[in-house]
Amino acid sequence: MARYKLSGGCACGNIHYDFDGELAMAVHCHCRDCQRSSGSGSAAIFAANRNDIQLTGKTSSYQYTGDSGEAVVRHFCPNCGSPLFSDVKTLPDLMFMRIASLDDPSQIRPSMHIYCDSSQVWDRPNDPLPKFGKMPS
């Protein structure tokens, strides 16, 4: 497994993080919650172990019920509103980070599309990556 050493943060610089570790996964997510919180057709997300991410600054957050029926908490910068990461109750060891929040987002590439059932007609995935209607089991 590749080991990454990357940094990132929000648009205004209030929140910063360092990531030093391995990826659990990297996906394009087309779920309605990602669409709403990003204002776009999908969100590029990587998941990594919570212990491998050092966060500086205090996020604001809101909670909703995810597809699993369990709580998801989305964290964003209270100043500029940039979406940064989510905590998923069913996977408590992981943080689900927005790839675009990295200082160099080209370093992590999504390997699949998930929640394609809710992809928008104007943003259907059409690359060769695997596609799943919901979450792959």
Ligand SMILES: [Zn+2]
């Ligand atoms: Zn900010």
Ligand SMILES: [Zn+2]
């Ligand atoms: Zn999503």
